[in-house]
Amino acid sequence: MLNIGNDIIDLQLAKTESDWQRIGFLEKQFTEKEQKEIYNSENPFLKVWLFWSMKEAAYKCYTQKVKKRFFAPQKFECLLTKEDEGVVTFQNTNFYTTTFFDASYIHTIAEDKLIKGGHKIRVFLGVGSPNNLDKDITKRLQENTGILSSEIEKRKIQIGVPQFYHHHKFLTNSCSISHHGNYGAYAFIINGN
The missing domain is CATH 3.90.470.20 (4'-phosphopantetheinyl transferase domain)
Incomplete structure (x- = not known):
């Protein structure tokens, strides 16, 4: 069975309520590879919340499958394949993400299988x-x-x-x-x- 997860980030609220630049924040949430990509980004703030949204959507997809909740964002690793598409990997399982960008929010959906034409x-x-x-x-x-x-x-x-x-x-x-x-x-x- 296909599982789906989604996450939305209110960018204005993220700006005012979350200090992603504080010591230890990135290290606890993101892999070294993701941190490097964040620091090298033209817009590190947006990259942080893009990755967070991808991780959360994949996590919600995964928890439906295993029926168990936990907190381990660093174990979900993001890879962008396009500006708005990516893959999140957790324990050798891939979650395929699509992100929708708006000036006010980021919305990501994740699926645990790629759906090709012909499915109902x-x-x-x-x-x-x-x-x-x-x-x-x-x-x-x-x-x-x-x-x-x-x-x-x-x-x-x-x-x-x-x-x-x-x-x-x-x-x-x-x-x-x-x-x-x-x-x-x-x-x-x-x-x-």
Whole structure:
């Protein structure tokens, strides 16, 4: 089964609430290779949060698979293949990332398998207010399943991963919700018919 994760960074909040330049911050979060890339970047601030967003999205993807939470950002190593695409590696597992840049935020999604044409899996993404994410997701599910949004229920599994149901029927194969500051984002997968 394909898993998906996502992460969003409110860049204004990151500027005011997080001092990535403090002693020890980069060393605890990033590999030596990533640190070097950050320091050599034209915009080190943006590179820090790009890598952080990639790591978080991959982590959320991985935790859905193993059903266990932990904190080890330095063990997730980022490699950019294009400006907005990359691979995050953790324990010989690759997570394929796509990042969307906005003047106000960075939003990254990660998948644990590359999806090529012909699959019936559909990925849904959205960015908006953190307060409206559940409503946005149930609306998208209604549009794609025909089930009334008022009949769709959100449940969280033990590690906090959201899942959406209609009665006992599982609607989302994989779902990731994130929020930071003024922004919220989601990514979920439903199987095609």
